[in-house]
Amino acid sequence: MLRLLRTTTFRVALLYLCLFLGSVGVILGVVYRSTAGFVESQLHEAIGEDIGALREQFDRRGLPGLIDAVRVRSAAPHTNSIYLVMAPGGVALAGNLSGWPGGAPDEQGWLHFTVADTGGPSGGPATARAVSFALPGGLRLLVGRDMSELDSVRRQIVSSLGWIFAVTAALGVAGGVLLSRSVLHRIEAINRTTRRIIDGDLSGRVARSGNGDEIDRLAGNLNAMLDRIEGLMAGLRQVTENIAHDLRTPLTRLRTRIELTLLREDEEPEAYRAALQDALAEADRLLSIFTALLSIAQVESRAQxxxxxxxxxxxxxxxxxxxxxxxxxxxxxxxxxxxxxxxxxxxxxxxxxxxxxxxxxxxxxxxxxxxxxxxxxxxxxxxxxxxxxxxxxxxxxxxxxxxxxxxxxxxxxxxxxxxxxxxxxxxxxxxxxxxxxxxxxxxxxxxxxxx
Structure with missing residues (x-):
């Protein structure tokens, strides 16, 4: 497994997995913003409309009109709105909250707080989001909405997106491992063949899958190279045998002529000259063979x-x-x-x-x-x-x-x-x-x- 994790194929698969996970993260973020964010923006608009209506009541009828409007809205059946009018001494004048919620508002002035530990979906806590503003005379008005269902949906969405991300990562890693094992298996087959060739067995060839991919083409090129090497080795053996056969005859004739020349008892210069000329012709023939072989070797080296x-x-x-x-x-x-x-x-x-x-x-x-x-x-x-x-x-x-x-x-x-x-x-x-x-x-x- 350690060798598998070190393969280039696994690293490339891991790189593409990171890129894919990044794109999946962006897509999931967009999905989250288009669902939970859309619902939250709708709630903010509804709260803004409530605030506008209550301000209108306060401007027309004063504090009694505001208190009446808050009581009517708070008493509406199955309402999910939250209202509270608080006097300067901390006394609740109207609304469906028993006290002012704790916590500091965010940059836009919104408070997100827990109304009760129970009462939310599936027995969870009841939460709310509200905005407050001051009224003349030290009064404060709080208007909000119950966020229990939305928070529950948000948690489910985040949990689902987390599971999707985790499953995608697991599938990507598993796919990378399987792909790397497949490639590693084919590369190991090439390595086994090359080790056999290193040990002296030139008949080994790399098995081809036939799918025509880059490894299959590499195997074909290696096999062609091995065929060429085997042919060159066979040609070298044949050349060695041919050299031994073709040079033995002129060398034997050359030695015979020299030996006969040395055994001559007469001292005729012409006879010695003729024998030396024959020996020189055989030597020239040998030199021409070696010159031709050297020329072929230089050409095959491809230096020219x-x-x-x-x-x-x-x-x-x-x-x-x-x-x-x-x-x-x-x-x-x-x-x-x-x-x-x-x-x-x-x-x-x-x-x-x-x-x-x-x-x-x-x-x-x-x-x-x-x-x-x-x-x-x-x-x-x-x-x-x-x-x-x-x-x-x-x-x-x-x-x-x-x-x-x-x-x-x-x-x-x-x-x-x-x-x-x-x-x-x-x-x-x-x-x-x-x-x-x-x-x-x-x-x-x-x-x-x-x-």
């Missing part, structure tokens, strides 16, 4: 996003085309560049150029002599289409992983990191890489978000 600037996509494509057009012509390929628009995108020009170069490198490398390669720039899309063997639809997701090479590409030099780097650059730029069938060949498109 701070260097984004407006980039002319057509200029990037033209620069890459200038590098690969001679290679394509040397291989006997028809190389075409089509710049339909010159879009400007936010990005890293060097990385975008490297991505386009990798797409062209794959197209030139795998397209047989006599084929064609077409580089197209259209709006926010750079497309490289070739007439090579293409990639089967069921293998297009796999080739984006590191060190993955199709069986047909095993005989071609490469390390299986080109498309992985292109995909990493695309995700860095919030773009995506599309691989489609060119019939025949492959159509690879780098689609960037429009500026």
């Amino acid at each position: 996003r701070e260097d984004f600037r407006p980039v002319d996509l057509a200029e990037v494509a033209e620069t890459a085309a200038d590098l690969y057009e001679p290679l394509a012509e040397e291989k006997g390929l028809a190389f075409t560049t089509e710049i339909r628009e010159r879009p400007v995108v936010q990005g890293n020009a060097q990385l975008l150029a490297q991505a386009v170069a990798n797409l062209l490198d794959n197209a030139v490398k795998y397209t047989p002599p006599g084929g064609r390669v077409v580089l197209t720039v259209d709006r926010n899309r750079v497309t490289v289409a070739d007439s090579g063997p293409g990639i089967p639809p069921d293998q297009r997701d796999a080739v984006l992983r590191r060190f993955v090479r199709l069986d047909d590409a095993r005989a071609t030099p490469g390390n299986g990191l080109g498309l992985s780097l292109v995909d990493a650059v695309a995700r860095l730029h919030r773009a995506h890489l599309e691989l489609d069938d060119n019939r025949p060949g492959l159509r690879a498109s780098l689609v960037l978000p429009e500026a």
